[in-house]
Amino acid sequence: MSLQWWFGQTDVIIAFLGLMFTMHTACTLDVNPQYERYLPDYHIYHNVSHITHHLKTLASRHSDIMHIDWTYQSRSGIPQLLTRITNFSQPSGNNVESLYTIDESTLEDVPKVRVLLSYGEHAREFFPVESFFHLLKNLTDGLVARESSYEQRFSKMILSHFDIFIIVIANPDGRKIVESSQNYCWRGTSTGVDINRNFDWQFAQKGSSSNPKDEEFRGPFAFSEPECNVFVDVTRRIKFDAFFSFHTGVRHIYMPFADTASKSSKRVPPNFLALSELAFKLSRATKYQFQYGKAYSLNFYTADGTAFDYMAGVRQIPFCLALEIWENKQHKGHSCFDQFNPHSEQLMSAVEDFHPLYVEIFSFLRHWKLQQFMRGPTLSAEIEAPTMTLSYFLLVAVVCVSLLVAYKNRHYICVTKRRIIHLRQLSSTFTMGGIFR
Ligand SMILES: *[C@@H]1O[C@H](CO)[C@@H](O)[C@H](O)[C@H]1NC(C)=O
Ligand SMILES: *[C@@H]1O[C@H](CO)[C@@H](O)[C@H](O)[C@H]1NC(C)=O
Ligand SMILES: *[C@@H]1O[C@H](CO)[C@@H](O)[C@H](O)[C@H]1NC(C)=O
Ligand SMILES: [Zn+2]
Numbered sequence: 001m002s003l004q005w006w007f008g009q010t011d012v013i014i015a016f017l018g019l020m021f022t023m024h025t026a027c028t029l030d031v032n033p034q035y036e037r038y039l040p041d042y043h044i045y046h047n048v049s050h051i052t053h054h055l056k057t058l059a060s061r062h063s064d065i066m067h068i069d070w071t072y073q074s075r076s077g078i079p080q081l082l083t084r085i086t087n088f089s090q091p092s093g094n095n096v097e098s099l100y101t102i103d104e105s106t107l108e109d110v111p112k113v114r115v116l117l118s119y120g121e122h123a124r125e126f127f128p129v130e131s132f133f134h135l136l137k138n139l140t141d142g143l144v145a146r147e148s149s150y151e152q153r154f155s156k157m158i159l160s161h162f163d164i165f166i167i168v169i170a171n172p173d174g175r176k177i178v179e180s181s182q183n184y185c186w187r188g189t190s191t192g193v194d195i196n197r198n199f200d201w202q203f204a205q206k207g208s209s210s211n212p213k214d215e216e217f218r219g220p221f222a223f224s225e226p227e228c229n230v231f232v233d234v235t236r237r238i239k240f241d242a243f244f245s246f247h248t249g250v251r252h253i254y255m256p257f258a259d260t261a262s263k264s265s266k267r268v269p270p271n272f273l274a275l276s277e278l279a280f281k282l283s284r285a286t287k288y289q290f291q292y293g294k295a296y297s298l299n300f301y302t303a304d305g306t307a308f309d310y311m312a313g314v315r316q317i318p319f320c321l322a323l324e325i326w327e328n329k330q331h332k333g334h335s336c337f338d339q340f341n342p343h344s345e346q347l348m349s350a351v352e353d354f355h356p357l358y359v360e361i362f363s364f365l366r367h368w369k370l371q372q373f374m375r376g377p378t379l380s381a382e383i384e385a386p387t388m389t390l391s392y393f394l395l396v397a398v399v400c401v402s403l404l405v406a407y408k409n410r411h412y413i414c415v416t417k418r419r420i421i422h423l424r425q426l427s428s429t430f431t432m433g434g435i436f437r
Pocket of ligand 1: 042043047048
């Protein structure tokens, strides 16, 4: 083509470069402040200090079922509030496996299910911890409900069959930044690190960023963030049955793994079928249809160094899920608060809508534990698959869902940006074929 032809195209070229620049900017604006058209009412939403205060009040009122461990703190010294909820006057059954014989044992001997819940890893996602406060209110209200009422039996049942550990606010520094700077797009720690890319599992691979301004900034080395200590420590001390990491941005249930290497090797967690059964049930537990699947199949991006991959891959916790529990389908533009959280007036109904998912988690895990117990101690290390027909059904369901997702997304010209789904917003969801990375 002649030089003249090219000169004739300058307008087009300039426009194209302009567009590229805009998209580039849109793609890297992730954690910068945006115009927020809606701000939370802190009489309804908890702020960081209120989270601590409220939890402390409940723990002192219910010291027979609730303890807070103040040891674990953020870089700037704000407690992450590792909380333990169980009926402390009932044994947790840790030694039961070595003691019992099936004939003599009773259902009372079934060990408690040990669960670890993690909230507030991402600063701008306020909703998950509110759902936890709702659960806590459900349990504690139940205890003071009418003697032998359903509410009371429900609470006592949960507290006697479960030993629940909760990292109530994994990243309080980030929350502090959001509240004081009014930058509701902030996601990282005080140093801007996404702790959900900072774990020692496939650290620093493609599914994370070395750019401190990127929302998926992984930090200088694995576990560089003191906020990760609580996760590592508590899972070293206690052998958990399940780990759940709560987020918002979409309604998805992710099974491990999310990392790039697992995607190419098609790695599946060892108890894939049982885990799929749980994921399937959770996807149906509320009035919303959650999508579920292995993170690397459900998403077109991968995420390296995530907490739940670490728990599944390194700690070998049988049931690990990342739960994305709220979305705003109507969201447009750049604002963050209303992308990741319901308006204050809708908070109550949103946490109520989500509550059945907790109930399903409890019911499934209790049932699983019972089955394990019945099968005897030698088998107890194995994770049992659901019945064969169900397994086939699930397999078919997973395949169908995957095909559907692949079909629905076939027109994407951009490569989805990696993140355990935290779409800043749709325009920054995509990077043009990786050109800008
Ligand atoms: C946090 O919320 C509580 C309760 O609404 C309020 O009294 C307090 O002033 C707030 N603290 C900050 C630092 O905003
Ligand atoms: C707690 O949740 C369960 C399950 O949804 C429900 O049946 C029970 O009534 C709730 N208890 C209270 C006190 O709200
Ligand atoms: C805790 O367990 C004890 C012993 O079984 C029982 O008497 C008590 O009512 C339980 N408390 C709660 C809050 O569930
Ligand atoms: Zn998140």
